[in-house]
Amino acid sequence: MERKTIKKRKSELQSNESPPKKHNTHTYFKVKNKINDSHNNEILDLLYNLEESHDYNGEIQDVIVLPKEEAKYGKLNFQLPQSVTEVLEKKGIKKLYEHQTLALNSFMNGENVLLCTMAAMINTLKEIPQTAIFVFPLNALVNDQCNSLREMLSLSPELKHKRVVVLNGSTPADQRIRLVNEADILLTNPEMIHWCLLLKAKYLEVFLSRLSLFVLDECHCYSGSFGVHTSMLLRRIHRYCKEVFDRDFQIIACSATIGEPKDFIESFSKVNFTVVESDTCAKEERVFIPYYGLSLFGGLKSLVSKLYDNDRRIIVFCKSRRMVGSITETLTQILPKDVVKSYRGGYTHETRREIELALKQMKIKIVVCTCALEMGVDIGMLDVVIHVGFPLSVSSFWQQAGRVGRRGQPSLSVLFTTMEDPLERHYVYNFESLILKKEIPSIKLNFEQLKILEFHLQRSLNELDGFHSIESIEKYFGPLAKEICENDFVRL
Incomplete structure (x- = not known):
């Protein structure tokens, strides 16, 4: 033949x-x-x-x-600041993709957003400057996005003063507290959130009291025990900001390749999300x-x-x-x-x-x-x-x-x-x-791993100098955490 x-x-x-x-x-x-x-x-x-x-x-x-x-473009329900419009024009961006406008409209309505697209993920976030933490699973991503973000902010006279700080293992230990407190945008990884931000939270209240946005990039990487640890870190920051400063922050998560995204991100963060799954790039x-x-x-x-x-x-x-x-x-x-x-x-x-x-x-x-x-x-x-x-x-x-x-x-x-x-x-x-x-398996995390849960519970309680309330523990860490606190921990 x-x-x-x-x-x-x-x-x-x-x-x-x-x-x-x-x-x-x-x-x-x-x-x-x-x-x-x-x-x-x-x-x-x-x-x-x-x-x-x-x-x-x-x-x-x-x-x-x-x-x-073909590309599909959308419209914003609000007016972008002039400084941001100038940056976009200098970058040659005249219109925003539909998935970007959907994400930004939801964000401006006070919602948490998960953006599931193959391209233009973090670029969507750069258009709304915030006091923010950007979390990446790899240091290579931290450095790459830092350079890109600084370049974009430098295009606007009103935004170029924003301080973008990288916090990773290469950051000098004796300068970390000062650099973080001076930052407007902090780019880091999950390990440094634990070792620096949370263990030294009392010394970083200048930054944490201003925190309004938490960005989690490449969230499909957070599977297995690594995913459970990162989830607990997010919950600890959420609880700390709520208990100490009586304020919440919004979360934007990004992943191009994740199955059942809404179930994953809501179990991961313990908050509600709006999911944007359509990729409207050309x-x-x-x-x-x-x-x-x-x-x-x-x-x-x-x-x-x-x-x-x-x-x-x-x-x-x-x-x-x-x-x-x-x-x-x-x-x-x-x-x-x-x-x-x-x-x-x-x-x-x-x-x-x-x-x-x-x-x-x-x-x-x-x-x-x-x-x-x-x-x-x-x-x-x-x-x-x-x-x-x-x-x-x-x-x-x-x-x-x-x-x-x-x-x-x-x-x-x-x-x-x-x-x-x-x-x-x-x-x-x-x-x-x-x-x-294109059937991508979903990520299922086991939040009943007792050693991990006890580890983060102990540190969350130490960060806040006590239990505060069982209701708070259950809200952020689940019913199993409540049982552990009532039956296994000793109040000092």
């Missing part, structure tokens, strides 16, 4: 005829050759060239194309393929070299630091060393910033990394993402896929597999369902 090429699939679709179903038998499995409705797409042309190359051996197992989407066509390689390094060398020859900028995600090193070494054997860089945890801050800047300036064509570049950090325009094996979760898969095609260009996401892992075989067999249904 004749093998159907990408070119033939395109011609069938352009003639508005439904392509006949056809199966391409492989030694290990069968995969449907099916493609969604598509227009002229340079990524499909690239895949066609790969298929027509002399050494092609059926590596492309399937092709799924998500169609182009999107070009996105192409997804599973790619079978007979061997890991040989298959990757062949694929990456062909993409590089087509002038593509590529990000390769690996599951471990060791694999990052091995793949980087393999690629530098066939490509110029100055166009291939590795990026992972363990590098110094200066080295990471140097690589991030080189990516933004398009000096690096290929970056091989762990999940350290999976979230948020601005790394400029990339064309192709290669997942070496299926990531650790469906959420991670979509996070990684979202790193390309961010500048209005078609993008390609490649699931590279040797088919040795049963999980990878499952997702290759069900690739169409994975892409089109």
